[in-house]
Amino acid sequence: MSDPTIYAQHIRIWYGTPAGPVRAVDDVSFSIQNGEILGLVGESGSGKSTIGRGLLGLLPPGSVMDGELAFKGEDLLALDQKERFKRRGRDLAMIFQEPLTRLNPLMRVSEHFTETLRTHFPKISDAEVEKRSLDVLQVIGIPPSRWKAYPHEFSGGMRQRIMIALALVLRPAFVVADEPTTALDVLVEAQIIRILRDLAEQFDTALLLITHNLGIIAEACDRVAVMYAGKIVEIGDARDVFSDPQHPYTQELLRSTITLTTDGLHSIPGAPPDLIDPPSGCHFHPRCPKAMAHCAVAEPPVRNKRGGKPEPGTTDVACWINQLADVPEDARGPLERGEISVADEA
Amino acid sequence: MSAGSLPRYVLQRVLLVIPMMFILLTVVFVLLRVAPGDPISASLGGKLTEEAINARREMLGLNRPFIVQYLEYLGNTATLNFGETITDNHAILDIIRDNGGATLTLTIGAFIIALGVGIPLGRIAARGRDKARDVVIRVFGIISYATPIFFVGLLMQLYIARPTGLPTSGIASPRIMHAVNQNAITHVILVDSVIQGNWAAVGDVLVHHILPCLTLGMMICGVFIRMVRVNLLQTLQSDYVEAARARGIHESRVVRKHAFRNALVPVVTIVGLQAAMTLGGAVLTESTFNWPGLGTQLMHYIQARDYMGVQGIVTFFALVVAAISVIVDVVNALIDPRVRFE
Ligand SMILES: Nc1ncnc2c1ncn2[C@@H]1O[C@H](COP(=O)(O)OP(=O)(O)O)[C@@H](O)[C@H]1O
Ligand SMILES: [Mg+2]
Numbered sequence: 001m002s003d004p005t006i007y008a009q010h011i012r013i014w015y016g017t018p019a020g021p022v023r024a025v026d027d028v029s030f031s032i033q034n035g036e037i038l039g040l041v042g043e044s045g046s047g048k049s050t051i052g053r054g055l056l057g058l059l060p061p062g063s064v065m066d067g068e069l070a071f072k073g074e075d076l077l078a079l080d081q082k083e084r085f086k087r088r089g090r091d092l093a094m095i096f097q098e099p100l101t102r103l104n105p106l107m108r109v110s111e112h113f114t115e116t117l118r119t120h121f122p123k124i125s126d127a128e129v130e131k132r133s134l135d136v137l138q139v140i141g142i143p144p145s146r147w148k149a150y151p152h153e154f155s156g157g158m159r160q161r162i163m164i165a166l167a168l169v170l171r172p173a174f175v176v177a178d179e180p181t182t183a184l185d186v187l188v189e190a191q192i193i194r195i196l197r198d199l200a201e202q203f204d205t206a207l208l209l210i211t212h213n214l215g216i217i218a219e220a221c222d223r224v225a226v227m228y229a230g231k232i233v234e235i236g237d238a239r240d241v242f243s244d245p246q247h248p249y250t251q252e253l254l255r256s257t258i259t260l261t262t263d264g265l266h267s268i269p270g271a272p273p274d275l276i277d278p279p280s281g282c283h284f285h286p287r288c289p290k291a292m293a294h295c296a297v298a299e300p301p302v303r304n305k306r307g308g309k310p311e312p313g314t315t316d317v318a319c320w321i322n323q324l325a326d327v328p329e330d331a332r333g334p335l336e337r338g339e340i341s342v343a344d345e346a
Numbered sequence: 347m348s349a350g351s352l353p354r355y356v357l358q359r360v361l362l363v364i365p366m367m368f369i370l371l372t373v374v375f376v377l378l379r380v381a382p383g384d385p386i387s388a389s390l391g392g393k394l395t396e397e398a399i400n401a402r403r404e405m406l407g408l409n410r411p412f413i414v415q416y417l418e419y420l421g422n423t424a425t426l427n428f429g430e431t432i433t434d435n436h437a438i439l440d441i442i443r444d445n446g447g448a449t450l451t452l453t454i455g456a457f458i459i460a461l462g463v464g465i466p467l468g469r470i471a472a473r474g475r476d477k478a479r480d481v482v483i484r485v486f487g488i489i490s491y492a493t494p495i496f497f498v499g500l501l502m503q504l505y506i507a508r509p510t511g512l513p514t515s516g517i518a519s520p521r522i523m524h525a526v527n528q529n530a531i532t533h534v535i536l537v538d539s540v541i542q543g544n545w546a547a548v549g550d551v552l553v554h555h556i557l558p559c560l561t562l563g564m565m566i567c568g569v570f571i572r573m574v575r576v577n578l579l580q581t582l583q584s585d586y587v588e589a590a591r592a593r594g595i596h597e598s599r600v601v602r603k604h605a606f607r608n609a610l611v612p613v614v615t616i617v618g619l620q621a622a623m624t625l626g627g628a629v630l631t632e633s634t635f636n637w638p639g640l641g642t643q644l645m646h647y648i649q650a651r652d653y654m655g656v657q658g659i660v661t662f663f664a665l666v667v668a669a670i671s672v673i674v675d676v677v678n679a680l681i682d683p684r685v686r687f688e
Binding site for chain 1: 584585586588589590591592593594595596597599603604607608611681682683684
């Protein structure tokens with residue numbers, strides 16, 4: 001089998017803040033094949049955007065990333081700044097959440113495309129720029145008559161299409177779409193998701209689709225990774241995860257979506273933890289309805305859902321319930337909440 | 347689409363400036379009437395007999411009710427008639443023609459210096475945020491803004507004029523001034539020298555501009571430093587800058603084309619807001635450097651307690667400030683396509 005488009009192992013990312021380092025991403029591993037869409041879902045603040053930025057090398061100054069990251073077999077973290085920069089846009093692209101503010105208000109659509117293409121292909125002619133750009137815009141549903149228009153002359157949905165076209169015009173092999181439809185209405189959302197799905201299919205593009213909307217995952221993604229407090233707690237085939245969720249957090253997510261339909265994520269009792277000083281053991285244990293005494297003490301490793309080693313094609317989960325054999329007998333009883341809150345306050 | 351809306355936008359701005367003018371003129375009129383003493387006896391008292399003063403008063407229409415005078419003042423201003431001075435019977439329009447040019451070139455020179463110094467310094471400060479150079483530049487910005495003009499002028503005279511021999515008085519050497527003004531066409535001495543092809547005069551006039559323009563320019567550049575720094579810090583954090591980086595656009599271009607250009611948009615507005623303050627600064631600079639501009643004339647008529655002279659010149663200043671605010675709005679609309687659609 002050829003190298004996956006993205007191969008990420010044991011990725012950790014810290015942000016430096018005055019209050020101390022924020023462990024936004026804490027030992028995350030996944031890979032994405034050509035033409036595959038991996039959905040990344042989780043409450044806001046769980047570190048989804050940070051992963052996206054880390055993959056492109058767009059982290060702000062003061063942040064640190066380590067682990068292993070390969071693009072088509074090439075080690076990205078070993079590249080120097082300049083080489084890494086060249087990959088951006090051309091090999092690895094990003095589509096953002098807020099289409100309204102992502103285009104330079106002083107530049108015409110045409111100028112955005114010219115700048116982007118010229119940066120990566122300095123010798124390209126004006127005619128070629130226009131032809132390539134209009135081709136992509138056409139596919140995405142922006143008529144050529146709008147070529148010279150300014151960003152403010154478009155609606156949010158149209159601007160998101162332009163952002164997508166601007167990413168696609170370079171034919172990247174990998175695209176991060178960070179909540180690309182959160183700011184848009186439902187009808188436009190469906191169109192954008194269809195565009196992204198067609199893209200993965202037609203051009204064999206690998207796609208990391210970040211969202212907190214499980215409906216989008218079900219509709220568009222081949223696989224799904226569920227994130228909680230900087231960790232992937234469950235990852236596997238989207239249909240498998242939805243029909244037979246393993247991790248209590250995944251189960252809670254699905255339940256809240258079913259009962260509330262719209263944006264039910266926040267109906268899970270409690271709040272996500274502080275990432276400067278995360279809880280001991282499993283990060284989810286303070287909110288977990290199934291927590292055992294052991295969960296507050298030790299962090300569960302990632303295993304496939306039968307408790308064996310993770311392998312390609314398996315659904316993997318980081319939860320002690322799936323690895324009961326490794327939990328000491330006397331630590332299998334339900335977690336005593338009172339002790340914990342006292343301990344937390346101490 | 348955008349071409350059609352620009353003229354409409356300009357018209358809108360012009361219409362909006364009318365109420366502002368109205369308020370300004372009213373303030374000028376009222377302030378000068380409530381000032382102690384009446385215009386004629388204040389300026390001419392003691393020199394003329396009671397009868398002569400009354401005759402003057404009648405001739406100038408100052409014995410009529412305020413409301414009549416006020417309406418007449420508005421009407422005259424609307425037709426660009428600024429009246430005459432009381433003390434020496436000069437038409438204000440003549441004063442503007444003869445002295446306006448010096449004030450014009452002084453303020454333009456000062457703006458060039460303020461922009462030329464303020465924009466790069468603001469940019470350097472923002473790019474090196476919280477580093478030593480940022481702190482030094484910010485302190486410089488505050489000091490240059492807060493230091494009184496006459497004091498800056500004094501420092502310039504002591505520490506720059508002494509060692510370099512740069513002139514500190516007037517807009518040209520007396521002989522050159524005389525020669526150029528004999529064939530004055532535009533009454534802007536710098537322009538007249540160029541028209542006459544008198545390059546020695548051009549050089550002389552330019553050299554005379556250096557210290558006054560520096561002095562006034564320093565006062566305004568602090569504002570530009572701060573504006574450019576704050577705006578650039580903000581645009582460097584903006585979503586479109588991150589998106590440009592994500593497309594692989596080179597960092598130097600991201601800063602220049604995306605962050606910096608957007609950071610300059612509000613600076614244009616500041617130029618407009620600065621206009622009134624700059625005219626105030628120009629008045630002080632002119633008296634510091636004995637500059638033959640409108641500011642010096644204004645000071646002269648204030649000292650002579652010539653209310654009509656003061657009113658005429660201040661009214662003209664008010665018109666200029668209003669005109670600049672319209673021009674700035676139009677320039678803004680040309681730079682920033684969003685403005686036209688608001
Ligand atoms: N620039 C930053 N500096 C410090 N902390 C940050 C920064 N960006 C994000 N974080 C923190 O990192 C965590 C993950 O954020 P993010 O990746 O944006 O989450 P998500 O995209 O899942 O909502 C949050 O706790 C957030 O507060
Ligand atoms: Mg996010």
